[in-house]
Amino acid sequence: MRTKIHFLLPVAAMLALAACSKDDVKNPAHPIIENPETFGEAGMIDIGDEGAAEISAYDPSTKRLFVVKNDGINMIKVLDLSDPTKIADLKKDILITAGAVNSLSVSNGQLAAAIEAVNKTENGRVDVYNTSTNALIKSIPVGALPDMVTFSPDGKFILTANEGEPATDYSADPVGTVSIINVADNYAAVHLDFAKFATQETALKTKGFRIFGPGASFAQDVEPEYITVSADSKTAWVTLQENNAIAKIDIAAKSITDIFPLGFKDYNTDANATDLSDKDGGASFKKSPVKSMYQPDAIAVWQQNGGIPYLFTANEGDVREWDAYAENKRVKDLQLDPAAFPDAAALKAETALGRLNVTKTLGDANGDGLYEALYSFGARSFSVWNGLTGAQVFDSKNELDVKAKDAGIYDDARSDDKSIEPEGIAIGTMGNKSIAFVGLERVDAVAIYDVTDPLAPRFLKMLKTGDAPEGVLFVDAQSSPTGKSLLVVSSEGDGVIKVYTPKN
Incomplete structure (x- = not known):
């Protein structure tokens, strides 16, 4: 267990807060004007070791922070966040039997926990607790391996993304599903799968959708990852990470209406120049004849005044790598088509593309064993998509890599894999600005962007976090215990939770 250290807010910040009336804090018509570029660490707590701080959820009514803790005895850790400079362990943990918690969400005094079964291919469950009593x-x-849970903004529904991963020997491969739970109807649940889209498989694949698990049906192969819900609680979107797509859901109709394939990113452009080798002596960004799958993990929706819903995704990338089947191979171990790659020998050097992990499921269109194209995992970026059509309207290209290098935190040892690995994303309102927070798992940082114009996000700053940030949680000023916006980052690599706040 690491020593627990707490940081105090500057006196000037506390005085500025004291000068704000309670009505100013709670009334959106008089928003607190905050500068997101001044975010700094306000406090932290260490609650364990690896796996001890994965996902957090905050309850404004009790000022409690609930944290997934799976580093021995599976539990939900309950912390007092009433003073973020002195986060306290309330010693009121919720112990989890018969499974492990993957995700948490809070609404109206209720805490929803997504819990996978001991055997992950069996159906999981959502446990709902009272945030005051833990009862x-x-x-x-719900379905197998519920990986993410969220309440709709109006608190009337709980939704889970049930990933349905296969057993490592592929003796079982559950159907991937999304569960919609009606809170008011005694938590009655409907479970949606993707079987009806099987007839569209060929058309979807031409746009970058992937169905490739050995012996799997369409419905089995789809793996829902993460959900976001529109402000009016009518529509949800779920990332299908391994499948390289986003699905759209009509909540009232309890129907999956669309699958949006995300296509591929081209690293052979100046704007997308990246480092694809961990043996080239350091971070060196250059064009390469490689495409990549976006494969987003977290997703968040931003919409203004009933306009177009914009979907923000953290394009982490993921690999199916099981005992019975692995899709990944290094470029040096593939046979490259000499017509497409006349310089194949040079490209397969370890200082070039030789060590880059790519999928063997794409790139050999005619099945002759020679790869005429290379497709890697994840896009090393965050993107913005039109939530009605699935069209991409923005991608950060190579900026996250570049900013990590500028900050001195880029890890060249990850260049051959998925680089910085954008994993978590949260969007919040600060005064008259919309701000995005992008968790970067492999460089232990969160990138902050002004996304008030979702078509042109603007980088603001990089915040260092604990090891391998997993949970990125924004608490707006109206809900915050201090009356100022908070960013809560929970890191699964070291069990550290850090809280940040603007200093002005």
């Missing part, structure tokens, strides 16, 4: 309210069966 279990309801346990609801």
Whole structure:
């Protein structure tokens, strides 16, 4: 266990807060004007070791922070966040039996926990607790491996992305599903799968959708990862990470209406120049004849005045790598088509593309064993998509890599894999600005962007975090215990939770 250190807010910041009336804090018509470029660390707590601080959820009514903790005894850690400079362990943990927690969400005094079964290919459950007493309210069966849970903004529904990963020997491969739980109807649940889209498989694949698991049906191969819900609680979008797509859901109709394939990123352009070798002596960004799959993990929706819903995705990338089947190979181990790669020998050097991990499921269109194209995992970026059509309207290209290098935190040892690995994303309102927070798992940082114009996000700053930030949680000023916006980052690599706040 690491020593727990707490940081105090500057006196000037506390005085500025004291000068704000309670009505100013709570009334959106008089928003607190904050400068997101002044975010700094306000406090931290260490709650364990690896796996001890994965996902956090905050309850404004009790000022409690609930944290997934799976580093031995599986539990939900309950912390007092009433003073972010002195985060306290309340010693009121919620112990989890028969499974492990993957995700948490809070609404109206209720805490929803997504819990996978001991055997991950069996159906999981959502447990709902009272945030004041920790009493279990309801346990609801859902699909296999519920990886993410969220309340709709109006608190009327709980949604889970049930990933349905296969057993490592492929003896079982559950159907991937999304569960919609009606809170008011005694938590009645409907479970949606993707079987009806099987007839569109060929057309979807031509746009970058992937169905490739050995012996899997369409419905089995789809793996829902992360969900976001529109402000009016009518529409949800879920990332299908391994499949390189986003699905759109009509909540009232309890129907999946669309699958949006995300296509591929081209690293052979100046704007997308990246480092694809961990043996080239350091970070060196250059064009390469490689494409990549976006494969987003977290997703967040931003919409203004009933306009177009814009979807923000953290394009982490993921690989199916099981005992019975692995899709990844290094470029040096592939046979490259000499017509497409006349300089194949040079490209396969370890200082070039030789060590880059790519999928063997794409790039050999005619099945002759010679690869005429290379497709790597993840886009090393965050993107913005039109939530109605699935069209990309923005991508950060190579900026996150470049900013990590500028900050002296780029890890060249990850260049051959997925680089910085953008994993978490949260969007919040600060005064009259919309701000995005992008968690970068492999460089232990969060990148902050002004996304008030979602078509032209602007980089603001990089914040250092604990090891391998997993959870990125924004608490707006109206809900915050201090009356100022908070960013809560939980890091699964070292069990550290850090809280940041603007200093002005």
